[in-house]
Amino acid sequence: MNAETPDPAVPAPPLSKKDRMKIPRQPMPEQDPARRRTNFEEVNQGLTVMGAATEALRCLSCANPKCTSGCPVGVKVKDFVDLIVAGDFLGAAAKIREDNILPAITGRVCPQETQCEGCCILGNKFEPLGVGYLERFVADYERRTGRVGLPERPLATGKKVAIVGSGPAGLSAAGDLVRQGHAVTVFEALHAIGGVLLYGIPEFRLPKEIVRHEVDAMRMMGVEFQTNVVIGKTVTIDELMADEGYDAVFVATGAGLPKFLDVPGEHLNGVYSANEFLTRVNLMRADAFPESDEPVFDCRGRDVAVVGGGNTAMDAVRTACRLGARTSYLIYRRSEAEMPARAEELKHAKQEGIALMTLTNPVAFLGDADGFVSGVRCVRMELGEPDASGRRSPKEIPGSEFETPIQMAVIALGTSANPLVQSTTPELATTRKGYIAADPETLRTSKRGVFAGGDIVTGGATVILAMGAGRKAAASIHEYLSTGAWDAPA
Amino acid sequence: MFPIVEAEFLAPDVKRFVIEAPRVARKRKAGQFVILRLHDHGERIPLTIADSDPDRGTVTLIVQGVGKTTKLLNMLGPGDAILDLVGPLGTPSHVEAFGTVVVIGGGLGAAIAYPTAKAMKEAGNHVVSIVGARNKELVILEAEIGAISDELLVTTDDGSYARKGFVTEVLRELIESGRAIDLVLAIGPTRMMQAVAETTRPKGIKTVVSLNSLMVDGTGMCGGCRVLTTAGARFACVDGPEFDAHEIDFETLVRRNRTYLSNESESLRRFLEDPERDLDRVRESCRLEWEHPEVRAEARRS
Numbered sequence: 008m009n010a011e012t013p014d015p016a017v018p019a020p021p022l023s024k025k026d027r028m029k030i031p032r033q034p035m036p037e038q039d040p041a042r043r044r045t046n047f048e049e050v051n052q053g054l055t056v057m058g059a060a061t062e063a064l065r066c067l068s069c070a071n072p073k074c075t076s077g078c079p080v081g082v083k084v085k086d087f088v089d090l091i092v093a094g095d096f097l098g099a100a101a102k103i104r105e106d107n108i109l110p111a112i113t114g115r116v117c118p119q120e121t122q123c124e125g126c127c128i129l130g131n132k133f134e135p136l137g138v139g140y141l142e143r144f145v146a147d148y149e150r151r152t153g154r155v156g157l158p159e160r161p162l163a164t165g166k167k168v169a170i171v172g173s174g175p176a177g178l179s180a181a182g183d184l185v186r187q188g189h190a191v192t193v194f195e196a197l198h199a200i201g202g203v204l205l206y207g208i209p210e211f212r213l214p215k216e217i218v219r220h221e222v223d224a225m226r227m228m229g230v231e232f233q234t235n236v237v238i239g240k241t242v243t244i245d246e247l248m249a250d251e252g253y254d255a256v257f258v259a260t261g262a263g264l265p266k267f268l269d270v271p272g273e274h275l276n277g278v279y280s281a282n283e284f285l286t287r288v289n290l291m292r293a294d295a296f297p298e299s300d301e302p303v304f305d306c307r308g309r310d311v312a313v314v315g316g317g318n319t320a321m322d323a324v325r326t327a328c329r330l331g332a333r334t335s336y337l338i339y340r341r342s343e344a345e346m347p348a349r350a351e352e353l354k355h356a357k358q359e360g361i362a363l364m365t366l367t368n369p370v371a372f373l374g375d376a377d378g379f380v381s382g383v384r385c386v387r388m389e390l391g392e393p394d395a396s397g398r399r400s401p402k403e404i405p406g407s408e409f410e411t412p413i414q415m416a417v418i419a420l421g422t423s424a425n426p427l428v429q430s431t432t433p434e435l436a437t438t439r440k441g442y443i444a445a446d447p448e449t450l451r452t453s454k455r456g457v458f459a460g461g462d463i464v465t466g467g468a469t470v471i472l473a474m475g476a477g478r479k480a481a482a483s484i485h486e487y488l489s490t491g492a493w494d495a496p497a
Numbered sequence: 498m499f500p501i502v503e504a505e506f507l508a509p510d511v512k513r514f515v516i517e518a519p520r521v522a523r524k525r526k527a528g529q530f531v532i533l534r535l536h537d538h539g540e541r542i543p544l545t546i547a548d549s550d551p552d553r554g555t556v557t558l559i560v561q562g563v564g565k566t567t568k569l570l571n572m573l574g575p576g577d578a579i580l581d582l583v584g585p586l587g588t589p590s591h592v593e594a595f596g597t598v599v600v601i602g603g604g605l606g607a608a609i610a611y612p613t614a615k616a617m618k619e620a621g622n623h624v625v626s627i628v629g630a631r632n633k634e635l636v637i638l639e640a641e642i643g644a645i646s647d648e649l650l651v652t653t654d655d656g657s658y659a660r661k662g663f664v665t666e667v668l669r670e671l672i673e674s675g676r677a678i679d680l681v682l683a684i685g686p687t688r689m690m691q692a693v694a695e696t697t698r699p700k701g702i703k704t705v706v707s708l709n710s711l712m713v714d715g716t717g718m719c720g721g722c723r724v725l726t727t728a729g730a731r732f733a734c735v736d737g738p739e740f741d742a743h744e745i746d747f748e749t750l751v752r753r754n755r756t757y758l759s760n761e762s763e764s765l766r767r768f769l770e771d772p773e774r775d776l777d778r779v780r781e782s783c784r785l786e787w788e789h790p791e792v793r794a795e796a797r798r799s
């Protein structure tokens with residue numbers, strides 16, 4: 008520890024702004040890359056108490072903080088950081104929970120560089136305040152003490168709300184609604200709760216223990232969870248409302264339909280959608296095969312290609328690496344600067360030795376005599392002039408085709424809307440692309456009593472935006488249940 | 498948790514289960530399936546709903562023990578429960594009054610074809626059923642299928658019972674005898690379904706098959722079950738499992754189903770060495786869930 012660093016246990020004289028700016032951003036302790044690429048343990052180890060207290064001191068306590076407006080759910084950053092400075096970590100956690108019910112999760116997976124931290128004034132000359140690190144720190148601290156402050160159970164209103172899907176949108180709506188005294192049931196198609204948090208984002212970024220902990224806390228608050236129920240198949244929305252007595256429904260089914268490249272050879276053995284590959288590993292624990300029954304392609308000593316440049320592609324390529332792949336290629340058609348993944352994930356992936364193939368696009372997969380994938384044929388790309396939206400679109404360079412041997416491939420091109428709920432709920436209007444049409448402010452759909460939010464409305468977005476939609480929906484559902492008023496969405 | 502209320506062997510390694518799953522029982526239509534998971538280290542496997550009783554709140558599954566999970570399931574009986582069971586999944590069979598419908602069930606396929614054959618009969622079709630098996634011991638559901646068929650033809654590969662030969666030979670004779678056939682529904686091993694498709698193709702007889710691709714979620718989320726058709730890739734779990742046989746690329750299906758052969762045999766070998774370990778896991782997973790009161794409440798409601 009730095010000798011000048013104040014000890015938060017001892018009341019220190021207030022630091023001047025200049026002194027605060029001298030403190031360097033506290034680094035996140037991480038597992039060593041050479042070691043972590045062989046295990047599924049969390050890469051980021053979390054700030055120490057001293058690290059967090061020091062980092063908190065860097066906050067300039069702006070009179071008009073920009074960080075809060077950069078946060079999609081408006082977490083009161085300055086207030087919770089002040090509480091850390093005062094040594095009240097539990098108070099800081101409670102302060103965050105006023106706006107964000109899953110801080111241990113958002114602190115780990117939010118793209119802070121484009122949100123709160125991207126707006127931090129320190130970032131103009133220095134590194135921005137580590138808001139995500141601090142958020143994660145207090146949430147982890149709270150969990151370790153086992154003293155998660157559960158809100159009081161209010162008087163029951165007698166109203167029943169059904170939530171379809173247990174991802175971040177569904178969970179955050181459930182948390183808010185149960186606190187308002189409504190009886191809340193979350194229906195989930197899979198056998199476990201959490202949506203992408205569970206089956207998509209890997210253990211090394213978001214330990215499933217944390218998701219389970221949050222879900223248990225919600226159970227204690229009175230939220231009821233029913234797994235193995237596919238709305239649209241097991242029971243429809245109309246039946247929930249007409250036969251099972253639900254007064255309102257919130258549809259938060261995410262955007263779970265995988266996209267494929269539509270190139271020759273895509274159906275060879277060993278070519279996966281990212282959803283399938285990640286589900287096998289994260290939800291079904293295929294990494295532990297044969298201790299777990301679900302198998303996954305044996306990557307050990309093989310070469311693997313992952314196509315895409317978002318968080319999903321990063322997760323898939325780093326998972327392949329941990330399953331023992333000899334080379335893990337990341338094939339992306341634009342350049343590194345355009346990659347939509349979180350900056351930290353790209354950095355970590357590079358440290359773990361993935362092989363970046365940017366400005367490259369697959370045109371075919373090649374197979375061996377047994378029908379297993381044995382190679383990928385790619386073409387090199389260049390970025391053209393910016394189009395109307397300001398994005399430079401990639402163009403193929405004629406005659407630049409080349410082949411690379413691989414034995415497994417993962418397609419991570421994003422997802423689109425799963426039509427199950429929409430197609431079995433006739434009154435529910437959808438957009439041209441099949442997403443549910445909902446009013447952006449009230450999240451009301453075209454069907455009375457039915458609200459929708461998260462990826463199923465916006466298309467694949469982020470955890471925090473889905474949570475924000477869940478909160479908005481909860482407020483709007485509460486209003487509807489209290490007043491009975493329903494205005495058709497604009 | 499889904500309690501098993503009845504279980505009996507129909508043939509060696511083929512067991513019929515009646516399982517409590519009220520919501521699934523209420524909703525299911527012929528041609529649909531469930532996905533189940535036996536314990537918390539288990540895989541998810543698809544099984545057809547052979548029958549259901551909405552009043553009793555039960556579904557019937559008929560399971561052939563071919564690998565680890567199905568052999569483990571076949572060791573369970575009344576008093577045990579299934580940890581996870583979700584459904585009904587897939588698109589129901591397209592049932593209408595076609596005229597004469599030939600239903601072909603090969604091996605365990607007889608169990609999968611039975612509910613659709615029954616629905617075809619109820620819709621007013623003339624149902625000709627062809628049930629084939631390797632030998633006498635493996636012929637299943639003869640009485641049940643007989644009861645809902647206008648004609649029943651049974652074959653065994655080795656001639657140990659009824660007629661000797663393959664189901665396709667019986668089908669070819671029917672076609673050659675000049676019988677008007679409006680639809681053929683064939684369910685069984687992939688190579689059998691492919692042979693049926695090739696038998697009916699030259700005559701242009703509409704032929705439907707039920708495909709058994711590998712599945713994970715069963716809700717359209719992963720694409721692991723994709724099959725190649727003349728119209729492109731389709732997901733068997735949502736667009737199927739029934740498809741027009743003349744549009745299917747059977748070679749790709751057979752090939753994709755071989756992806757995990759070595760893992761499957763390793764799993765089976767380990768399981769047969771020590772079946773108790775997995776049986777304990779089934780019982781422990783179910784007990785844990787049972788002892789969590791809030792989970793028990795959920796189980797009762799669903």
Ligand SMILES: Cc1cc2nc3c(=O)[nH]c(=O)nc-3n(C[C@H](O)[C@H](O)[C@H](O)COP(=O)(O)OP(=O)(O)OC[C@H]3O[C@@H](n4cnc5c(N)ncnc54)[C@H](O)[C@@H]3O)c2cc1C
Nearest residue numbers: 172174175176196202203238261318461462468469470473
């Ligand atoms: C691999 C991966 C990595 C990601 N990494 C990040 C990241 O680092 N940071 C970030 O901010 N975002 C990330 N995202 C995006 C983020 O996870 C999503 O935007 C977010 O989870 C959307 O939340 P949701 O609640 O709308 O839907 P989901 O999380 O998709 O949850 C929907 C749930 O509904 C269930 N469901 C669907 N249909 C039905 C039905 N008919 N009946 C019952 N249940 C149903 C599904 O099984 C699922 O559990 C990532 C996404 C993926 C796939």
Ligand SMILES: Cc1cc2nc3c(=O)[nH]c(=O)nc-3n(C[C@H](O)[C@H](O)[C@H](O)COP(=O)(O)OP(=O)(O)OC[C@H]3O[C@@H](n4cnc5c(N)ncnc54)[C@H](O)[C@@H]3O)c2cc1C
Nearest residue numbers: 542543544545559560561563564565566567709710738761
């Ligand atoms: C829609 C659908 C409905 C089905 N209905 C039934 C049913 O009613 N009764 C029944 O007994 N089986 C049914 N099956 C097949 C059943 O799912 C498989 O037998 C089961 O998954 C095998 O699991 P296992 O672990 O016991 O064997 P594994 O060890 O996984 O496999 C053993 C062998 O079985 C074969 N196999 C593996 N998976 C499948 C599969 N999905 N389909 C066909 N063969 C496979 C392979 O040749 C493999 O070598 C159905 C499959 C589908 C897709």
Ligand code: FES
Nearest residue numbers: 715717719720734
């Ligand atoms: S099993 Fe995953 S999409 Fe069909």
